[in-house]
Amino acid sequence: MTPPARPNSTAARDVASVFHPYTDVRAHEANGPTIISRGQGVYVHDEAGKPYIDVVAGLWCASLGFSNERLVKAAEAQMRALPFYHSFASKTHNRMIELAEMLLERAPVPMSKVFFANSGSEANDSAIKMIWYYNNARGLHQKKKLIGRIKGYHGVTVASASLTGLPYNHRSFDLPLPGFLHTMTPHFYHGALPGETEEDFATRCATELETMILAEGPETIAAMFAEPVMGAGGVIVPPTGYFPKIQAVLQKYDILLVADEVICGFGRTGNYWGSQTFGVEPDILTCAKALSSAYLPISAVMVNDKVFQVIADESHAIGTFGHGYTYSGHPVAAAVAVETLKIYDETHILDHVAVVGAHMQAELRRRFTDHPLVGEVRGVGLIAAMELVEDKATHRNFDFGRKIAARTTKIMEANGVIGRPLPGDGLAFSPPLIITTAEIDTVLDGVAKALETLTMELRQEGLKRVG
Structure with a gap:
């Protein structure tokens, strides 16, 4: 029996053949995948060569980055x-x-x-x-x-x-x-x-x-x-x-x-x-x-x-x-x-984590605690979350169906940061342990830009009075 012809693009081949875990299968069929082609340090690169810092180390796991020889x-x-x-x-x-x-x-x-x-x-x-x-x-x-x-x-x-x-x-x-x-x-x-x-x-x-x-x-x-x-x-x-x-x-x-x-x-x-x-x-x-x-x-x-x-x-x-x-x-x-x-x-990785972890925790709080969309920043070492809320005073989250954290991570990705949404509209931070303070600052710059974009979108939608 002759096998069916393969689609031309890598994305189309993926949609035609791969059953993805933790994925909305119908949405994937409509939108296609993000194709990651190579890694270097804390960065991964897509098929077009665009670099991203993966702020969750893949799935909380690539502690030494993506290119340890x-x-x-x-x-x-x-x-x-x-x-x-x-x-x-x-x-x-x-x-x-x-x-x-x-x-x-x-x-x-x-x-x-x-x-x-x-x-x-x-x-x-x-x-x-x-x-x-x-x-x-x-x-x-x-x-x-x-x-x-x-x-x-x-x-x-x-x-x-x-x-x-x-x-x-x-x-x-x-x-x-x-x-x-x-x-x-x-x-x-x-x-x-x-x-x-x-x-x-x-x-x-x-x-x-x-x-x-x-x-x-x-x-x-x-x-x-x-x-x-x-x-x-x-x-x-x-x-x-x-x-x-x-x-x-x-x-x-x-x-x-x-x-x-x-x-x-x-x-x-x-x-x-x-x-x-x-x-x-x-x-x-x-x-x-x-x-x-x-x-x-x-x-x-x-x-x-x-x-x-x-x-x-x-x-x-x-x-x-x-x-x-x-x-x-x-x-x-x-x-x-x-x-x-x-x-x-x-490499005395714990000493390194002590420095970069303290920087990440401090900068997350300094930059975002007072943001009108941020209810809580929490974490320890090199793991943290930032929770987005509709009402800071009452800690009330956005309606689940609006998928606010998922929207935010999509915007972050456009800014060169691969993130992960969490239940309750949290954004996860768990980068490779080898990350530097400068790279953490790059991540947080991308997050700040994403929150600016999200704020504007919410104002336009009339979902929340921001600022």
Whole structure:
């Protein structure tokens, strides 16, 4: 059978053949893609050669930018030495061992072992299965329910999407599955009561969590998953004292805490782990993205000894731990991850983040806090969000259907900045960790121009009296 002729343009070929994730498929068919052809530092270039600073490092992940030659060479050398081997049935290779050792050395709290997967979603899905396995091994067959948070994000597999607390990850997918619960979002800007301090708000969050646990039955709750900073749900920074209060509740009822460090890990919040920034002491930690600077897919699950020993005994009783992926600990991905961690150390990436992160946080607030469209600027280290609102006094957002943040990122793109809209009309900032203060200023200039254009458009539309 003769295949159909290909369309002439790259854009038309894409529309004819590719099913895109996180995309309005019909809108894509009508408007076509943005085609990115190459990268250089913090910039990517489209097919016409136009440069853009990607202010979210792709998908929160290209921490060393888009052209690190050391990572390319690490991949090439490993491809020539051992392009693939698996880790099933006690097989191993040096790169996987080296990477596991490096992660354990850098863990925010003592951890026992590292399990490898290929994405943040797979890492969290694996953690879910480990938790169920762990409680079955302890004879606690009812202790299976899992708690996420409203607006939390943990991935898109059936289980990790159930843990996620965002409507568009559930709607029309028949999710969440039974047994997945969601407690309140710790967003002080929108959630605090009049006169309530951050500490009081954090106490109320912990009280609501405990109320949920008691209503469900502590004997039925296995674990809670939490991002140190909630990423895709809005870059929501926890209020003062939040995690110590949450952990006290979990420990009271023998409930594990899983730190989802997929976005926050490897320097993003100013410490190596977001857990260190906010006083989180997890039983299990998941990571991905900046683990390899996204140059190759790889993720990891670190488990403490309490959890590991129970799982190990159960696997011996059964005869195997019946979970894993063909590409778990893939040697080429592991080699790139090892080199990535070495680069972080050798370039003192945390020292760099301390400087450029402080600059980004200060300049975002100086330039935009008083803007009539900006309700809140929030963030820590090199991750931040700017929330656009219709009414600053009441914190009221624009109507969802107007897609104000999406419009703004479209204008930013015209000004050479690729951004990302967030739920609640937030604009995300999570640039490559190698970004300079001058490049941050270039980004913020593009954002300022976008807000000027948006202001004029809204005045013309009569949607908001601005200025």
